[in-house]
Amino acid sequence: MDRRPAVSRWPLGLRALLVGLAAVPVLLALSETALAHAAALRGSTTTVDVPTWLFLATGGGAVGASFLLASFVTDRTFIRAIHEWGRTLPAPGHLLTLGVRLLGVGLLAGTVAVGYLGPPTGFRNFAVLLVWVVWWGGYVASTYLIGNMWPTLNPFRTLAGLVPSVERPYPDRLGTWPSVVGLLGLIWLEVISPLADDPRLLASTLVGYTLVTVAGSVVYGTETWFSRVDPIARAFALFGRFAPFERTTEGIELRLPGTALSEAGVADGRDEVAFVVGLLYVTTFDGFVATGLWSDVATAVVGVGVPPLATYLLAYLGGFALFLGAFWWSMGIARQYGKTYITRTALAERFAPSLVAIAAGYHVAHNLGFLLGLLPSVTAVGAAPLSPPQQPPVVAALPGWVSGIELTLVLVGHFVAVWVAHAAAYELLPGRLEAIKSQYGITLVMVAYTMISLWIVTTPTVAPPFLGGGGV
Template identity: 30%
Template sequence: MSGRTERGAVERRRHRLAFPLAFLALLPTPAFAHASDRGHVLLLPTGYYIAGGALAVAISFLVLALVPPVAFDRFWRKRLPLFSFGDGSRTIISLISFAGFAILIAAGLFGSRDPLSNPLPLVIWTLLWAGFTLLQGVFGNLWAWLNPWYGPYRVAARIVGLRGDETQPSRLPPWLGFWLAFVLFFAFAWFELIDPAPDDPARLACAAGLYWLVTFFAMLAFGYETWSRRGEFLSVFFSIVARFAPFQREQGRLSLAWPGVGLLAAEPLPLSGMAFLLLALSSVSFDGLSKTFFWLGLFGVNPLEFPGRTALIGIGSFGLVLTFILLAAVFALAVFLGGRLAGNARSFADTAGLLVWSIVPIALAYHIAHYVTALLVDGQYALVALSDPFALGWNVFGTANMMVEAGVVAGAQSAWWLWNLQAGVIIAGHVLAVLVAHGFAWRSYGQPSRAALSQLPLTLLMIAYTIFGLWLLATPTAG
């Protein structure tokens, strides 16, 4: 009887909590075009999903430990050649992209003040950051063609008479590595996650316009290739994600391969590159963590009376740094313990520099799972806003009067398929990460037994991160 009484009390507390949550969901709140907040609390049996996800990652490790490395490597590296294409139109495409970017900046300065009516925040936070990352992970490095700097740089280089990057020695000292890109990426993450109004059109237009100018002059000073590979954080991030893509381009020929195979051809990243990649994962992880009842409760914040982003700047900044430090420390510990178990075949720096590439499938999976709801809803707002960028009654693309179907992410049925999609993506990302890590371990050790031993701590870390990621999706959030 006592068990029934306790269960009845729990159910009554759930019902009492459901009513204020439903009421709060109906209240008008500030719009954040890049956010991916959930409008419901999951009542699915998430414990089974979490256990199943952790088991799937563990089983993938055991299977890879038993499969003969040579046979698996031969299967893994198979490619299907498709067709060849050159770079002749790359400058034109980039110039068109630059013209579109200039129009968006103008719209941010002179268009609507509503982030859901102005195309600038919708394009940057939803179409570029949320959506384009997914395209990079599928179709390869499209950013090399679509970025708004390559075309203007080529034109300016011809006018000024700059030599090509291949004949121009790099003026960036080697010790800098990717640290400039890391600092810029951290500033971007802080602006997105911590700044009080990251999607205010005028504020965002000033930040994006200033960044374009600084980047353009840096490319003129240090060379386009040098700055794109080591300084411009979007180019560095998108090129890393593109290595995961099943569509790979080598020497002008496009081929179809297994997802993640491009990562296995990578060389060890330096410390700065490892920091950059780990920041890509930790920042999106903290974005999900920062809105949970658990995180807010640690600092005495009532999640049902969310005080707004301005009041949480200090807490958010601390959390963004702390999440990165903890992830970097745990990753380093897993690599170190793996080396001790198997007997170090390389230096710690080389081993960590290789194995950090296995973070890419996880980071991409978290990115997709985290932003899928924003992409589905705010992507529709973007289509509407792009047809009338200055709120003048235009209908350039015929979508200005399109009805936005926000119900695509609302309701029990949507909760079910969204949860399954997000959970499946996260689990698949971790399984692929285990596979990539094993590929690097085989390259380093040559012996299956030593390779498997070296991956045991890292696999445990990935299992723990799978549980953490699924918990983030299921736990109640505020704001």
């Protein structure tokens, strides 16, 4: 009989991750108390009167507890009934669809025009507000809270559809890896450049993106380009799987939020798994570079002679590798404890979509205060986009309950993710105990993601170092 303590018999990788999880609140406790913020532009914070380590440990513990509660639900018929529940509603007519497409093209043209012709100063230009506040902060949230209308509204797709395509065969070896590179590239550009502050650069980027998407559609076809290459379309498609409404051939399908993420085929192959993880990671990194911890680390690294651009790039790619590596590690744990011969890739294809729920919760939490704080600016500048007020109005201090909603949304996203993973496990594995054990690794990773997300959302924002003037 093996008389070693139970913990010592756990795999080395599992013990290492547990040590890492235990170290997270200790390291982050350097911030002393948790401060909730909504956005860097608002510059206001709300203090949560508990130690940071306790606050983060409580959040991570809540996700762990949700896994334990889900483990009591072992009736496959009941789980399947929840995920198969739905109603079909009438679909909108062709005239409404055409109107939405024309609206999308009009908004793109107006954004580019105002970006070039309006004031050159950041949020006095309506193009900047429209893209970063209305579209990124508001519309993206509607995609997973309501449904994905982007295939119809997408102006890039509408314009690409007007141009004949030569329909060259798309190289299968590329898979959807170009969309992974595109996603990482877009967020990298947003982080290191003045894209969020310079309306001229923003307008030029939109023009360039339009030319690239139209050219790609001409070569490979609209359907292939926007389903396999275009990162924005693929991100919206995944967010739409979380939403309660989805357009189908039979009409508008109503379902419980998040349940479609457990279906087979949401992620197919390592490339699509990497895209899902990237979708979660890029929003996390965008928030991380505005923390005091990153400011201290970047300053120290640059201080020993590493160029600022290299510092950001190494951190960016290293962080993505860490997120992706942690997820693949969890799939190894799923195989080991689930006692299954299902490949790690096949497990990843079913478990990875659960991370979309985490990305959705963190995205809305990260942008809620930003959106609410700048809505007065959107109204004032939108009323006169070419001659806006010198000082557009903002909400200087949002009510304290906004911070509470932000934190709640982070946790709700993780709770839904735990349930989606639970449902996927019961679809894959025949044994009840094996299905529960297969979730050990992904639950630990989710706990780590939760604590990181909560720390970022509750940390005061600072200006990222070496990005003065909007670039490295």
